[in-house]
Amino acid sequence: MRKQSDIIKQLSDHDLKVQLIISQLVLIFIGFFLSNFLFDSLAMWMDYLTFSIFDVLYYGVIPGILIVLFDLACMYTFPKKHYDDGGINERIFSNLSVGEIFFLTLLISIAEELLFRGVLQTSFGYSVASLLFALVHFRYLQKPVLLVSILFVSFYIGYIFVLTESLLVTIVAHFMVDFILGLVIRFQKRGAKYD
Template identity: 60%
Template sequence: MKQSEIIKRLSDKELKKQVFLSQGLLLIVGVGLSFIFFDTFADWNSIMGWKPKQILFYGVIPGLGIVLLDIFIMRIFPEKHYDDGGINKRIFKNQSIGFIFVLSSLVAISEELLFRGVLQSVFGYLIASILFAVVHFRYFTKPVLLLSIFSISFLIGYLFEVTNNLYVTIAFHFTVDFVLGLIIRFKL
């Protein structure tokens, strides 16, 4: 059975539960792998620098730029080219801002911890970026979404390479997900 068929059979509540479970699993895998690959807490301290200007200039501002680019893409391409099967609409529509904030935070933290904090730190930029894109396989059937997820994956990896700061990539990822979630919620 195709993933799209399985998702259509889930209620909105079940779909949201599955999203939280999958992100929780990614978080557990990320934390578990960090214990395997990193010897000391100092390894984490080296990539967890709280540098507000860096987080703003390399995380939040580029994240907003990606949101603007996504809005532009939504305006020039028919919906069939970038629609993810309605999954994001089902997850974010009619939700509170608090729910969107919590979900966007969980997704950003769990995915960036695993893909940048662990995988990119251990296996490098290329492997982590490809794996990040592959995890988002539901986008593979739409050329616009496929190009978008690979571009964003490599951009996030590059931002981590440049800054060596996990907060930057978390801020970028959160900004994109949160603002796009709000756009879906308020149908802007």
């Protein structure tokens, strides 16, 4: 069986982006499909789409920025080999426009939060959903620093959902992390080309 990194190398940047979009659409489909069986009513989705500007800022934006700062500190503390995901994130984000990064990270945040917090955490609990979220990012499993980082992020965002019971808040927190780190990757790569 070929390694994931070998398969990724054979894909063009466009194909890699398309595969990522398809995988996120599949997660959205799985989330809504499972909710048909696990929710008493599909109207339960509305219970988790509450909006509070305070919660969005205090539990969404600020924690998202704190997670990014933690991640950046780890990236600059540990040797690159401990934080390397096989170059996948770099391949995805380094050649995208800011608008494409915005769209892609918003899609990822919505898809993953709908499934992991909206369906799995509400049905099976905080720990199960947080562990499954980390396991879905299986390319991190062989990298201890990345694994600890994704576990921390997963449990932290899961805890935010426990506090707020709002998917909008966790989507914002998740989006902040992915969007800012996507921009960091893009502009680091661009800066390296001109050095």
